């Protein structure tokens with residue numbers, strides 16, 4: 001991040017940084033590098049806003065969140081153009097991203113009361129004289145730290161659900177996409193002008209670290225596993241709970257009875273779209289031997305028609321280009337073959353499609369997140385071997401399966417948080433489904449009922465309706481009460 005220090009007359013010194021168009025280098029916007037004091041002040045302001053927002057109740061918040069969704073949709077061209085300029089992805093992809101975000105925002109607003117409102121539960125034998133219920137209480141202030149690859153959809157996956165649950169939010173976007181973050185905060189403020197319910201802080205990792213330590217009530221992080229560990233460590237000091245959504249190394253399995261046309265289309269889209277910069281993008285493909293040759297030939301033909309700069313944009317973060325180059329070089333040095341592209345496909349700021357075969361399973365291209373438009377395709381004996389290899393990853397975010405008859409059985413055996421059968425990444429479009437992973441892909445869930453509960457804590461309440469028939473929880477308990485208690489439990493469970 002290139003920083004510079006500026007001072008306006010009579011004002012304190014402020015550090016600023018530019019966000020730039022990754023394709024052209026043009027400045028998209030200039031933003032303050034917020035210090036720990038700035039972040040603390042934002043969290044302090046958020047406290048009051050959280051109380052006001054909480055008091056609006058589900059219905060009041062639903063109306064505001066719907067108005068915000070309408071803003072996103074009415075101004076979709078403006079937002080998509082900004083995403084295109086700042087992140088680099090084609091406008092069509094940016095529009096899809098906003099559509100997805102609007103769908104989730106809508107769902108969170110519509111379902112918060114149903115999911116988080118009071119639920120009666122059966123009191124059970126020992127508390128037959130009580131009614132029992134659970135309510136979900138918003139934490140208060142949620143810190144959200146987001147990545148640059150889906151700068152609208154990904155942070156809103158936390159922000160929409162946190163707001164719908166009744167929290168205020170302080171959001172630190174990636175230093176590569178602060179203008180999109182600012183657009184989101186400003187558009188929210190235009191429909192909720194009364195209080196700073198959704199604030200933005202900008203800067204680098206230091207600003208994110210300050211947010212972790214600012215006394216937020218929960219921190220929702222989306223980014224790499226390496227930063228996720230640092231975030232957890234920062235939050236540990238104050239026992240601040242964390243939600244961690246990290247990267248993936250998602251596998252797509254092609255069984256012998258798969259619709260190969262559909263599998264090829266999903267493989268190329270899932271692997272190359274957004275220049276492969278998708279946390280749940282397809283990076284590894286395991287294909288059953290009987291259809292392997294045909295599948296590789298078809299994927300190769302399809303991938304050769306895809307062009308970085310037309311079908312997808314540049315690499316948003318320059319440093320990622322070195323990772324992609326290293327994975328390709330390492331795979332080839334260890335006996336892999338490139339059937340599409342190769343080392344020359346790395347043409348900064350673009351990377352053209354690369355399809356690798358015969359890559360050893362312990363190489364970087366199979367073990368680490370590449371986050372580029374590359375695929376490894378591996379021949380497997382049968383579906384069992386495909387599942388075993390798909391699961392042998394330090395990551396466990398998503399996966400995809402292509403099979404006419406065995407889709408559900410294969411999906412049930414995959415050790416990852418999300419699976420699409422006969423398509424790729426489709427679970428992202430279903431707002432009622434939870435989103436999240438296992439192992440290095442993190443823990444906790446956004447989206448769906450689980451995503452709402454992630455931003456509220458459960459309060460258990462019992463309400464005594466009449467005196468207990470057997471006195472158990474009192475010093476007035478007599479030996480006769482204990483004997484009755486014993487008889488009841490023996491009658492119930494002892495036979």
Ligand code: NDP
Nearest residue numbers: 146147173174175204205208209223224227245246247279
């Ligand atoms: P990073 O981990 O580099 O950064 C993520 C965010 O953390 C950024 O806002 C970054 O700020 C901030 N940050 C950096 N250092 C710290 C720190 N010490 N303390 C607190 N915050 C810090 O990830 P990327 O932005 O490069 O995003 C790509 C990664 O995100 C990939 O691994 C991808 O798979 C993952 N991802 C996961 C998703 C999921 O839902 N599971 C969805 C989308 C992406 P700055 O940018 O200013 O350094």
